[in-house]
Amino acid sequence: MRKIKLLIFLIIGIIGGLIFTQPVFAQKVGVSISPLTFELNANPGDDISNKLKIYNPTDSVITIKMEVEDFKTVGETGQVIVTPEEETTYSLKKWVNINPIEFTLEPGESEFVNFDILVPENAEPGGKYGSILASPVAIMGDEPTGASVSSKVGALLLLTIAGEVKEGLIIKEFFVPSFLETGPVPFTIRLENTGTVHLRPRGFVTISDWRDKKVTDIPFPQNNIIPGSIRKIEASWDSKWLFGKYTAILVGSYGISNIPFTATMTFWAFPWKMASGIFSILLLLAFYFYKSRKRWRLALKILIKGER
Secondary structure, eight states: OHHHHHHHHHHHHHHHHHHHTSOOOOBOOOOEEEOSEEEEEEOTTOEEEEEEEEEOOSSSEEEEEEEEEOEEEETTTTEEEEOTTOOOTTBOGGGEEEEOSEEEEOTTOEEEEEEEEEOOTTOOSEEEEEEEEEEEEEEESSSBOOOBOOOOEEEEEEEEEOSSOOOOEEEEEEEOOSEESSSOEEEEEEEEEOSSSOBOOEEEEEEEOTTSOEEEEEEOOOOOBOTTOEEEEEEEEOOOOOOEEEEEEEEEEETTTTEEEEEEEEEEEOOHHHHHHHHHHHHHHHHHHHHTHHHHHHHHHHHHHOOO
């Protein structure tokens, strides 16, 4: 019986060794790319040249493949995805050439990748958008170890073709909670680009108190908005102690001509929990003095007249 148990343990040990000592061929690896965004301007027929930097921060030798794709926005927070299968109205993909397309980086090494944007003579005014992607396609140590499982990294190309472009922006929402106990006060701004070129709105939220006295200006972040998309922008007033009615006025502008936009909201602030606590304490004190009023009157009489 003992020999049988030993034989079973030996077989399990051999099988376990075979399972857990198999080589792993796929390795996770990453590269970095800079700059992350190019905002460029061109006329029809122009040839624009620029470059970006690819860096290998790992301890492995990596082969990089470069490619160009169009992109579109996803959601309202500025996220984008590449769209390799679909040409859009704002496609830039066919206008971009890259050199080199494939190269190898040693650990800690970087490479500059040149790209040219050939704008057609008949290009329509407005925005064109694309992304230059870097993909690790192989990782090497002393021997090749297989394909990478890392994701692609990319730089965004935002190109504006000169001419009669349409600039349009709609305030979809300007929101602040109608009532707050204390700060900070959050502001949500949702802006829709209805034009043909990307916009970077700028401005601030002006806050006034119940006396119409200006309290502060809160600048909101300047983010690009691609045509046909909505961008949610958030700002915050960090003041903690607030009381009464406040008016928040959104003041901003966009585009080459600094086209203005504005919206107004009101909100109230009252620290009711603190006020309730103070009121409860005062109420208890009042009750205590009421119940002990005879003793307090006697004490005052003794103090004033010296009577007992």
